[in-house]
Amino acid sequence: MTQPDGGQSPYDPPQQPQQPDQGQPGAAPGEPAPYQQTPYPQAPQGPVYAQGGQPGAYGAGPLPKNSLGVWSLVLGILSVLGCGLLTGIAAIITGSKSRRAQREGLADNGGMGLAGLIMGWIGTVLITLGWAAYLVFIGFLVNSPEFQDDIEQELEQQYQQELDQGLEQGIDPSLDPELQDALDQLEQLENG
Structure with a gap:
């Protein structure tokens, strides 16, 4: 298709000048030579992996160990939020493996692995300190x-209630050996 001013449209294929038949195979006398396509270089077959932490070629698939960085980040966030000691330890392990995979060129998201590794350590330390503080508080309590006086008073009240119930039912506490042992223990606690 030509334009009205005699030029050619930019969307039309370029016109080949008519050349005389030079014995091209498949060309009839008086016809132009068939279109010869120049071969393009073939792209390498199979997956292309980045080496040395460099990004892969355009169109290359995801690197095989990028999921380690994502898992490390997710587990690290969960450990900081207090979801448990196991999530912190798992974040530390997957973060270390993600960083190693980045150094080997099998992953390109080592920053995610590093963030998960750091948050995993923070979460693990926070959870450990929280449990230690809880146990110290319970120990002091x-x-x-x-606290011991309150426990003694409560045990005395329970004993008195059981003794009163036994007397109401006609049970002599001196005949019950378990009750006598409990009385002896109570006297020992009161004396000292």
Whole structure:
């Protein structure tokens, strides 16, 4: 298709000048030579992996160990949010493996692995400190004299209730060996 001013449209294929028949195979006398396509270089077959932490070629598939960085980041976030000690340890392990895969050229998201590794350590330390503080608090609470006095009073009240119920039912506490042992223990606690 030509334009009105005699030029050729940019969308039309270029016109080949008519050449005389030079004995091209498949060309009839008086016809132009068949279109000869120049071969394009073939792209390498199979997956293309980046080496040395360099990004892969255009159109290359995802690197085989990129999921380690993603898992490390997710587990690290969960560990910082307090979802458990196991998520922190798993974030540390997957983050370390992600960083190693980046150094080997099998992954390109080592930053995610590093973030997950750091958050995994932070979450693990926070959870460990939280449990330690909880156990120390319980230890102080159990060993405090006020707590022990409250327990003794509660045991005395329970014993008195059981003794009163036994007397109402006509049971002599001196005949029950378990009750006598409980009385002896209570006297020992009161004396000292």
